[in-house]
Amino acid sequence: MSAFSGYYPYTAGPNDAPPIPLTPQQLALAYHHFQFMQQNTMPPPPPPPPQAPVIDPALQVRDPNTNTQRLEALERKVRDLKAEKRVNSSPEARSSKRRKKSDAYLLRDAKGLSVKQEEVRKQLMKKMKTELMTLTGMARDANSESDSDSESSSAPPARPSRSVMSFDFNENIDHPTNTKVIDRAAELIWKEQHDPKADTFSLLHKDVKFTLADIASFGKTNFRTWKRSWKAETDTAAAAKRARQEAKGRQTHEKKIFEAKPTQSTSGVQERHKKDPAFILETDWMSDEISGPDTDDEAKKDIHRKLLVEAAKLTPEQESQPLWERVRPGFQTTEMTEIKDDLDGICEEQKRTQKKKSRPVVQRLNLGNLHSRTLPARCGLL
DNA sequence: GCGTAGTGTGTTCCAGCCCC
DNA sequence: GGGGCTGGAACACACTACGC
Known part of the structure; x- marks a missing residue:
C-alpha cells in the first residue's frame, strides 16, 4: 500500500495547484482502480467506508488556502474545456474527429493491406x-x-x-x-x-x-x-434455409465441373435438343437423387434396396455398397428428362475416360419412379 | 506411404440494408 | 458516416477412399 501513498487523481502540470492528499476512502478506491488497470480484471466492490471517521469532520481544521487552490484549479479546468469545445466545433475539427474515429481501425478491413x-x-x-x-x-x-x-x-x-x-x-x-x-x-x-x-x-x-x-x-x-x-x-426455418444454401452450393460445384471439363461439352447437348442446358445447372433441377424411399416401413425399404441392387447388377460381394435412386419430378417434361439424362451420360463418360482414377461416386439408378414435390417457380421455361 | 479427388463443414469476405 | 446485421459466395481445411 505504501506505493500508493502518493497517489493523486491526475498528473500535476506546471500550472497546476500542488497535489491535494486523498482521504483513506479515496485512496482505497484509487488502489482498486489501479489493480483493475494492472490485472485487467473486474475489481471487487470497494470496501465499505469505515463506520466512523477517524477524525470527526466537524472537528477538522479547514485550510482556506487549500480550498482556494482547489477552486482555482477547477476554474482553470472549466476554461480549458470551454476552449477545447470551441476548437472542436469548427468544421475542420469535426472532419478530423470523424477521421480519428475511422482511424480506430487499422486492420479491420482486408482491402488495401500489405x-x-x-x-x-x-x-x-x-x-x-x-x-x-x-x-x-x-x-x-x-x-x-x-x-x-x-x-x-x-x-x-x-x-x-x-x-x-x-x-x-x-x-x-x-x-x-x-x-x-x-x-x-x-x-x-x-x-x-x-x-x-x-x-x-x-x-x-x-x-x-x-x-x-x-x-x-x-x-x-x-x-x-x-x-x-x-x-x-x-431454428428450424433457419436450418431449412441453410440446407437450401448448401444444396445450391453443390449445384454450383457441379456446374463448375461441367464448365471446366467440356469433353463432349454441353454445347453438344444444346445442338441435339436446341436448348441451352446451362439454366438446368443454375437451378434446383439437378437434385433428383434420393438415398432411399421416404417411409418408415423396413420391408418396403428392403424391397427398394433389392430393386436397386438388381438394376445396378451388383455381385453378392458388392451388395453392401451405397446406391442412390434417380427420381425425376412428375411435373417434368419428357424433353427436360432427356436433356438431364444426356448431361448425366456426359458426366459418367467423363468419369470413365478420366486418366487419373478417382474415388468412385455413388451409383445413381433410374427405376422409373416419379416424385410429386412442389413445382419450382421456373418450371415454365421448358 | 504419398498424392489426389470427392465431400462436408467451418470461416472469411463482401455487398446491401438498416439504424443511430 | 459508421457500426451492426444478414445472406451469399468464395475459400480453407479436415477427412476419407482410392490408385500408384
Missing part, C-alpha cells in the same frame, strides 16, 4: 478466436492450440486458467453479456501483443500497427459466425 499487415491480421484473428473459445469454454485445450500457428518455438508462457464466460446468442453483439466477453478477450490479446518488447509478444511482424478495436472487430465476426451456426441448429 502482405505483412495481412499476415498479422490473420494471426490476430486466429488468436482472438482461440481466446474467445477459451473464455467461453468452447475449447478446453485452446491454450495449447492457440499458439501452434507457426510460432510454437517462441510461444509465450501459458496464462493461468480463466473463469468461463458465455455468449448469449439470443442477443445481439452489443448486448452487455456479449460485449463483456469480446472486450475481455480483446484486452487480453492487446495486453500480450501490442508491445513488441514484451515477453508475450508473438506476432510475425513487430512493425505492423493495429488497435484494440481491430481485435474486437475480429471477435465480433467470430460471434456472428457462431450465432449463425447456433441459429441454424435451434
Whole structure:
C-alpha cells in the first residue's frame, strides 16, 4: 500500500495547484482502480467506508488556502474545456474527429493491406478466436492450440486458467453479456501483443500497427459466425434455409465441373435438343437423387434396396455398397428428362475416360419412379 | 506411404440494408 | 458516416477412399 501513498487523481502540470492528499476512502478506491488497470480484471466492490471517521469532520481544521487552490484549479479546468469545445466545433475539427474515429481501425478491413499487415491480421484473428473459445469454454485445450500457428518455438508462457464466460446468442453483439466477453478477450490479446518488447509478444511482424478495436472487430465476426451456426441448429426455418444454401452450393460445384471439363461439352447437348442446358445447372433441377424411399416401413425399404441392387447388377460381394435412386419430378417434361439424362451420360463418360482414377461416386439408378414435390417457380421455361 | 479427388463443414469476405 | 446485421459466395481445411 505504501506505493500508493502518493497517489493523486491526475498528473500535476506546471500550472497546476500542488497535489491535494486523498482521504483513506479515496485512496482505497484509487488502489482498486489501479489493480483493475494492472490485472485487467473486474475489481471487487470497494470496501465499505469505515463506520466512523477517524477524525470527526466537524472537528477538522479547514485550510482556506487549500480550498482556494482547489477552486482555482477547477476554474482553470472549466476554461480549458470551454476552449477545447470551441476548437472542436469548427468544421475542420469535426472532419478530423470523424477521421480519428475511422482511424480506430487499422486492420479491420482486408482491402488495401500489405502482405505483412495481412499476415498479422490473420494471426490476430486466429488468436482472438482461440481466446474467445477459451473464455467461453468452447475449447478446453485452446491454450495449447492457440499458439501452434507457426510460432510454437517462441510461444509465450501459458496464462493461468480463466473463469468461463458465455455468449448469449439470443442477443445481439452489443448486448452487455456479449460485449463483456469480446472486450475481455480483446484486452487480453492487446495486453500480450501490442508491445513488441514484451515477453508475450508473438506476432510475425513487430512493425505492423493495429488497435484494440481491430481485435474486437475480429471477435465480433467470430460471434456472428457462431450465432449463425447456433441459429441454424435451434431454428428450424433457419436450418431449412441453410440446407437450401448448401444444396445450391453443390449445384454450383457441379456446374463448375461441367464448365471446366467440356469433353463432349454441353454445347453438344444444346445442338441435339436446341436448348441451352446451362439454366438446368443454375437451378434446383439437378437434385433428383434420393438415398432411399421416404417411409418408415423396413420391408418396403428392403424391397427398394433389392430393386436397386438388381438394376445396378451388383455381385453378392458388392451388395453392401451405397446406391442412390434417380427420381425425376412428375411435373417434368419428357424433353427436360432427356436433356438431364444426356448431361448425366456426359458426366459418367467423363468419369470413365478420366486418366487419373478417382474415388468412385455413388451409383445413381433410374427405376422409373416419379416424385410429386412442389413445382419450382421456373418450371415454365421448358 | 504419398498424392489426389470427392465431400462436408467451418470461416472469411463482401455487398446491401438498416439504424443511430 | 459508421457500426451492426444478414445472406451469399468464395475459400480453407479436415477427412476419407482410392490408385500408384
